[in-house]
Amino acid sequence: MSDASLDAPLAGQSSALTTANGQPLKQALMHAQAHAKRRAFYLVAPLLAFIVITFIVPIGQMLHRSVYNPGFSLHTNVSTGVETPLMTNLKVWFKENPDGTEPDEAAFAALAKDLLVLREVKAAGQAGTRINYELSGSRSMFTKAARRAKRLEPPYKEAILDLDKDWSDPALWRVMRDATSPYTMNFYLAALDRTKDETGSVTKVPENRQVYVKLFQRTLFLSILITFLCFVLAYPVAHLLATLPLSKSNLLMILVLLPFWTSLLVRTTSWMVLLQGQGVVNDTLVGMGLLDDGNRLQMMYNQLGTVISMTHILLPFMILPLYSVMRPINPSYVRAARSLGATSWTAFRRIYFPQTLPGIGAGALLVFILSVGYYITPALVGGADGQLISNLIAFHMQQSLNWSLAAALAALLLGGILILYWLYDRLVGIDNLKLG
Amino acid sequence: MAETTNPNAFVEFEHVQKSYDGETLVVKDLNLTLPKGEFLTMLGPSGSGKTTCLMMLAGFETATHGDIRLDGVSINNIPPHKRGIGMVFQNYALFPHMTIAENLSFPLEVRKMGKSIREAKVKRALDMVEMGHFGSRRPAQLSGGQQQRIALARALVFEPELVLMDEPLGALDKQLREKMQFEITRLAHDLGITVVYVTHDQTEALTMSDRVAVFNDGRIQQLAPPDQLYEAPTNNFVAQFIGENNTLAGVVKNISGERAIVQLDNGELIDAKPVNVTQAGERTRVSIRPERVEYRKDRIPDGAHTLTAEVKEFIYMGDTFRTRLSVAGNDDFVMKSRNAPGQERLTPGSQIQIGWMPQDCHALDA
Numbered sequence: 001m002s003d004a005s006l007d008a009p010l011a012g013q014s015s016a017l018t019t020a021n022g023q024p025l026k027q028a029l030m031h032a033q034a035h036a037k038r039r040a041f042y043l044v045a046p047l048l049a050f051i052v053i054t055f056i057v058p059i060g061q062m063l064h065r066s067v068y069n070p071g072f073s074l075h076t077n078v079s080t081g082v083e084t085p086l087m088t089n090l091k092v093w094f095k096e097n098p099d100g101t102e103p104d105e106a107a108f109a110a111l112a113k114d115l116l117v118l119r120e121v122k123a124a125g126q127a128g129t130r131i132n133y134e135l136s137g138s139r140s141m142f143t144k145a146a147r148r149a150k151r152l153e154p155p156y157k158e159a160i161l162d163l164d165k166d167w168s169d170p171a172l173w174r175v176m177r178d179a180t181s182p183y184t185m186n187f188y189l190a191a192l193d194r195t196k197d198e199t200g201s202v203t204k205v206p207e208n209r210q211v212y213v214k215l216f217q218r219t220l221f222l223s224i225l226i227t228f229l230c231f232v233l234a235y236p237v238a239h240l241l242a243t244l245p246l247s248k249s250n251l252l253m254i255l256v257l258l259p260f261w262t263s264l265l266v267r268t269t270s271w272m273v274l275l276q277g278q279g280v281v282n283d284t285l286v287g288m289g290l291l292d293d294g295n296r297l298q299m300m301y302n303q304l305g306t307v308i309s310m311t312h313i314l315l316p317f318m319i320l321p322l323y324s325v326m327r328p329i330n331p332s333y334v335r336a337a338r339s340l341g342a343t344s345w346t347a348f349r350r351i352y353f354p355q356t357l358p359g360i361g362a363g364a365l366l367v368f369i370l371s372v373g374y375y376i377t378p379a380l381v382g383g384a385d386g387q388l389i390s391n392l393i394a395f396h397m398q399q400s401l402n403w404s405l406a407a408a409l410a411a412l413l414l415g416g417i418l419i420l421y422w423l424y425d426r427l428v429g430i431d432n433l434k435l436g
Numbered sequence: 437m438a439e440t441t442n443p444n445a446f447v448e449f450e451h452v453q454k455s456y457d458g459e460t461l462v463v464k465d466l467n468l469t470l471p472k473g474e475f476l477t478m479l480g481p482s483g484s485g486k487t488t489c490l491m492m493l494a495g496f497e498t499a500t501h502g503d504i505r506l507d508g509v510s511i512n513n514i515p516p517h518k519r520g521i522g523m524v525f526q527n528y529a530l531f532p533h534m535t536i537a538e539n540l541s542f543p544l545e546v547r548k549m550g551k552s553i554r555e556a557k558v559k560r561a562l563d564m565v566e567m568g569h570f571g572s573r574r575p576a577q578l579s580g581g582q583q584q585r586i587a588l589a590r591a592l593v594f595e596p597e598l599v600l601m602d603e604p605l606g607a608l609d610k611q612l613r614e615k616m617q618f619e620i621t622r623l624a625h626d627l628g629i630t631v632v633y634v635t636h637d638q639t640e641a642l643t644m645s646d647r648v649a650v651f652n653d654g655r656i657q658q659l660a661p662p663d664q665l666y667e668a669p670t671n672n673f674v675a676q677f678i679g680e681n682n683t684l685a686g687v688v689k690n691i692s693g694e695r696a697i698v699q700l701d702n703g704e705l706i707d708a709k710p711v712n713v714t715q716a717g718e719r720t721r722v723s724i725r726p727e728r729v730e731y732r733k734d735r736i737p738d739g740a741h742t743l744t745a746e747v748k749e750f751i752y753m754g755d756t757f758r759t760r761l762s763v764a765g766n767d768d769f770v771m772k773s774r775n776a777p778g779q780e781r782l783t784p785g786s787q788i789q790i791g792w793m794p795q796d797c798h799a800l801d802a
Contacts, residue, residue: 330529332525332526332527333529333531335494335496335516335523335525335529336525337531338496338517339521339523339600340522340542340590340591340594341517341518341546341547342542343515343517346546350542351531
């Protein structure tokens with residue numbers, strides 16, 4: 001009887017339990033844990049702030065830059081901070097006239113007005129550069145026209161065409177129409193070797209200017225090759241490490257980790273010493289008479305150099321996850337398989353290998369993602385055809401200063417990696433990953 | 437074909453030696469013959485070489501010297517997978533990435549058996565260990581005892597004639613262990629297989645085996661059925677290792693046939709059965725089981741020598757009484773008596789006379 005009276009209220013209010021003094025249980029629990037949670041948050045707060053400031057914000061900015069370029073629409077004076085909208089008259093004309101309209105006198109009049117503004121705020125170079133990204137050779141047209149903007153008289157069409165006949169080029173007007181809006185997907189199109197023709201439909205760029213897709217393909221191919229080579233080389237080493245007695249495996253482990261602790265630059269340059277035409281490998285081969293002095297092997301400044309040195313540099317990233325998976329595998333599994341009648345190959349294939357899959361997955365993912373974004377080594381030993389996509393991103397960041405294109409390329413790379421990561425999760429499962 | 441010395445021999449070790457480092461012998465001159473259908477246990481402390489012997493038989497270790505024969509054929513150079521020996525491992529070694537049914541099916545698959553035969557055999561093996569409904573589970577989802585049964589079923593599913601077991605019950609709790617002991621022996625007898633079983637648990641060895649080989653220091657110290665091993669140990673190590681044992685040190689005074697007179701170190705004389713002493717004047721250690729020690733006059737044969745003992749401690753153990761005595765300078769002399777009606781409970785400090793049947797007391801090596 002007393003049991004029943006105790007059970008009844010509990011069963012009835014199971015959705016809203018309360019504490020002894022009538023406070024809702026959830027609230028009481030939250031209150032009780034608040035202090036601990038706050039303390040935990042303070043502990044991670046510095047790292048959180050660090051990551052937000054140095055990682056999330058820059059990446060967000062980069063992604064923003066890949067679709068936003070105000071070169072042709074807004075000028076900011078660096079010293080005063082005054083912002084001047086550019087090309088406002090042309091923008092109006094573009095709005096009133098649909099895609100593909102031949103520029104008339106009104107259009108050139110608007111252009112002449114806008115050129116005057118460019119001249120005043122000294123923004124002709126900036127605007128020209130923006131157009132030049134998509135139509136090379138057009139920068140000078142803007143600087144030249146802006147310089148003479150004051151002397152332009154109606155009819156403007158004739159006057160401007162007098163300066164340069166190319167002002168009537170429909171492609172130029174097409175690019176200018178897009179560029180009057182700071183938001184554009186054109187950099188992504190460019191990063192995929194695509195462009196818009198005069199009518200605004202997407203087409204491939206001429207064959208001699210298609211670089212990025214090929215480079216993405218090469219990056220993907222070389223990364224897969226390097227990952228595979230790392231796997232082939234690392235598997236036996238990791239197995240040896242995992243099965244040797246601890247004293248010997250520790251020594252071997254130091255040998256594995258030693259290059260890991262050496263500067264990347266040092267390792268890459270030592271590969272240069274080894275692989276170059278007059279390098280150690282060639283000298284040895286020539287010295288042994290295996291190679292004619294005139295036929296020294298070209299092992300550097302090409303894809304081979306990139307593959308060799310990156311495989312070496314990324315090898316520990318494959319060995320360590322494999323080792324951590326192999327170490328706890330009890331040797332009695334393979335023995336059991338052998339006693340049950342399996343040959344050593346079958347025992348390996350059916351029993352040992354499947355148990356190392358989480359390590360293979362982790363190592364492969366790690367090496368692949370690292371090599372897809374690798375920069376220094378291909379830059380130093382890759383030559384012309386050993387360059388990866390990251391080298392081109394760096395080129396656009398540092399030399400051509402087309403940051404929007406660099407950002408678009410980087411965003412595509414990031415997206416590609418995320419897709420691969422997602423695929424991996426679907427196929428293998430991310431919780432099967434064992435990094436160490 | 438190698439000639440066999442014994443036509444009944446199924447497994448034979450002949451002068452087998454094993455060294456891992458080239459400096460010490462782990463197994464020293466092992467000779468062992470096993471007839472078909474026998475349940476033999478290798479018993480010994482760790483490091484005595486018993487597991488090494490098992491591994492050599494299974495093919496995971498090679499003998500440094502000597503010959504191992506299976507059914508008359510030398511198997512020294514036959515790789516493990518061609519020996520057709522079933523094996524149960526200490527940690528069961530069930531393949532974690534396969535289901536129970538796949539585990540059992542594995543030895544049949546590598547023997548290239550058809551799917552329907554495999555399924556029938558797997559089902560039969562699972563039913564045999566009463567695990568018929570567990571085929572689709574993973575090893576990690578089973579308890580220790582269940583994994584043990586599966587490991588047993590997997591070692592038996594391809595119908596080997598010889599099954600090796602390496603401390604298979606070591607990880608189970610006491611109750612489960614006793615149940616499995618019974619089941620393993622029942623299965624072995626029902627199937628008529630030959631079993632070589634390694635353990636360091638003497639109770640397991642005594643209750644399960646047809647014969648027990650007691651290992652120490654790389655040699656077989658004694659190879660005998662369990663009752664002989666317990667009641668007639670042939671040396672001091674076996675007497676100490678198997679069961680509880682009291683020892684007294686002394687010198688052989690006189691041997692006549694099945695009876696020896698031993699003078700203990702404090703001068704007292706006792707009767708013993710000479711086991712590995714041959715002549716008077718030899719130093720010896722006599723061994724007597726606690727339950728064979730008597731203090732009641734009516735149970736000590738006439739004319740037998742008796743010893744004076746002082747009761748040190750009395751422990752009530754339910755079915756038995758355990759009395760610790762001080763006898764001839766040995767303070768750890770234990771007497772076990774059955775809790776029979778009218779059995780006296782001795783008080784510490786009292787003096788009693790103890791004795792025994794001469795054949796229960798063995799004069800062994802010193």
